[in-house]
Amino acid sequence: MVETTRIELLVNGERLTADVEPRWSLADVLRHQLGLLGTHVGCEQGVCGACTVLLNGEPARSCLIFAVAVADGVAITTIEGMNRAEGMTPLQTALREHHGLQCGFCTPGMVLTAHALLTREPEADEGRIREALSGNLCRCTGYQFIVDAVAAARPAYRKEEP
Amino acid sequence: MAEQAMRPQMMGARVARVEDPRLLTGQARFLDDIQVPGMLELAFVRSPYAAARILDIDTGKARKLPGVHDVLTFSDCPYRLWQRTEYQVGQPALADGGVFYVGEPVVAVVADNRYLAEDAAEAVRITYEPLTPVLEMRAAILEEPRRVHAGAENVFFHRSHRTPGFEQAFADAPLHLTATFRLNRQTAVSIEPRGTAALPDPASGRITVYASTQSPHRMRSDFSEIMEIPEHLLRIVVPEVGGGFGMKANTYPEDLVVVAAAIKLRRPVKWVSDRMESLLADVHARDDIHDVEVAFEPSGRIVAVRDHLMADGGAYPAYPFSGAVGETSLAARVLTGPYHIPHLATEIDCTYSNKMPLGAYRGVWGPVASFIQEGIVDRVARRLAKDPAEVRRVNMIRPEQFPYRNAAGAVYDPGSYGESLERALDLIGYEERRRLQRLARESGRYLGIGISAFVEPTAMASSEAGSIGYEACSLRIEPTGKVTAAMGLGPTGQGHETTMAQVIADQIGVDLQDIVVLHGDTDSAPFGGGTGGSRSGPIGGGAALVAGRQMGERLKTYAAHMLEASFDDIELGNGKAWVTGVPSRSVSIREIAEIAYTDVKRIPPGLPIGLELVARYLPTRSVSFSNGTHIAVVEVDPPTGLVSVIDYAVVNDCGQLINPTIVEGQIHGGVAQGVGAAILEALRYDDDGQLTTTSLMDYLLPQATDVPRMQIAHLVTPADGEGGMKGMGEGSLIASPAAIANAISDALEPFGVLVDTLPVTPRDIIRWTAQSGF
Ligand code: FES
């Protein structure tokens, strides 16, 4: 069998260990070693954005990163880490209310990308939202209701400011 | 009033989807999320040649690699799609002595995981003797440079049709024009790739196949027929499906191989396509050429259209639906669109080639027919120097002409043809746009307005989902009064769990959250047709409605008996049945259910034990036509060749709406795909038959910044079937490529441009505008 290395990852606030081959992508390790199946793989070419996770709050494509290359102490957030104990976040609720998803395959990546945007720029306008989401492909929705939902979630992010 | 308030109308309400929470929180389970202990993964070795004989396959080295369980060739999986007689050739599950397109599955490797399976796939040695590939459609039709399959003519489907008196009418018309239209290959590109997992159950001898498919029952029949597995030993389960758009309606060679491998190894086996495989080997669509001649009058009235429709079907007819046949034969039936064009002559040739088979992609024939028909109308307008809106008015089918039989014999049920055009012109502010366009031109900017009026044949007796014309719904009220419905649909994001529950809720008077709609599991769902051809709303919804109504009648019979009232005085709502005008004389559905299942002595005479039934709904019409108008506004930048779609209006009439928000979502998605179809997406084969667009960096999908904000208005001309619904899943992609193409033509009118090829690329625009001497 191929040699594996033991690595430690900080995922959704928890320290998790996995035995991985050096060539395994972070997406595959999250999904198949750690059981975090909400991270989706749509292309493995770095184009579709379905595999988006947050690394220290910044969107990153987990299909393009080797799990062994994630530096020590980097905080990884997956869709499973977005859920509040009491249910969905205001962003997720807005996506539901505005019908911002159909098949839902692109949705975890959209949620994380939009969350990172609004965390940084709670005033983002429509043009800015479209630009920030332009690396996340959705084949179902035509984007309009996603954009509407992200715009509707802005107040929730304003409140969280100090 | 009080009683009305007790009965919220779910039909037509903009309710949020029950599917969403699991999808939004990463808890939904798609095909690649199916993992069971001992599961093996499969990888394919695919043909690197467009056409070649296979001289030798050496799997020795691959078999010895770590973690490899088996290496399969055709002899391990000796099945062919299309064993029936419709076409002379059927694709083998794995190549049988030769390869016919790049990407054709040749060998399958089964290993502990996908990484190891791919390592071993690379170690398989295959010796090929390359042949001259057949790649050019017109030449292929003439059997040049050779036959694709030695034993079969290249033209595998030919048909012609001509209205009586065509030649005379054509010749008598004072004006004529000719045009050739070309649609380049495109494909659906669901963001979730295709995949299949097969799990044999040694205890029962059954096999469960998880499949990312739109037609679970059809797929079960396919495995049963092709692989001779008794149908009752097969279970198809469709997990969450990340988009299908017609492409997941087929049964593919890969599906057969996964099932054969699982049976052979007696282990669970899974295969999930990677993106390169998807672009190579998901069915392609839209490889068509149309040679068109049009006869018309100075008024703009179009008298006759002649069209030679050609489609490149690829190496094999896709199973069970050849996209080439669908795109041509059905395009020929709706080629006159919403216009009263009395004469039509069509001739169809579908040819084999050394490319991926053509299958279904949303709209199938619709985007093709619409591109031709709207292109014709704009050419007539251009020639006569008339406003394109005016030429549409002149030709539009008038309300008093319904039911309208078009020149190909298709019968349109009533729609809002002229009205949708006028509403769309209002919505976009047509006259004002024309004024702004003139102003912009003066300052060297090229704005264009493109109109596309469309018809959408829906709810057809047969479609890419199969030829089952009905849909079925089983409905069970559980002993506690909760409701379980099961249907044979294969949703891929359309929200059927919500819309079907809306339909049922009104009929039996329970809250939406008390209904669960199961689908996509052949063990729980009654036999039905599946999802495709915009049939789930009208036919599936019709079945849900009939089942709900029958259950509602049973509940009323109970209530009438228990409340000592007459059946006709019972109303249902809010989980209760009560006597009209006396809300206090009521019984809850839960109480009725208790009697039905446990206190059975109290069941009213003549009713069976339990609250369970199956209803099937077969519409009386074999097709129902939705309609509407799209208008696109674009700006074209000649120096860079870039097109931006800056505004967009849609007026849509799909009869009665179950959930307008979901309808609008479908429209948005289809228009976005139309942006791709019009200006971005093309699968390109080079002169050797190599597909050069094998990543999403080469095959460009519309991004959030490419798609305009759309305004939508609904018109409602109810269908005469159950519930009055018409289908609507495809109209948006039927109309939008033509709208955008026409807008580009309109923008570049000063250069004499009339778009005849999709997609329009920046290179095309630079070439057209640089040459014209402006
Ligand atoms: S799967 Fe990572 S970008 Fe598509």
Ligand code: FES
């Ligand atoms: S909802 Fe299907 S890809 Fe976005």
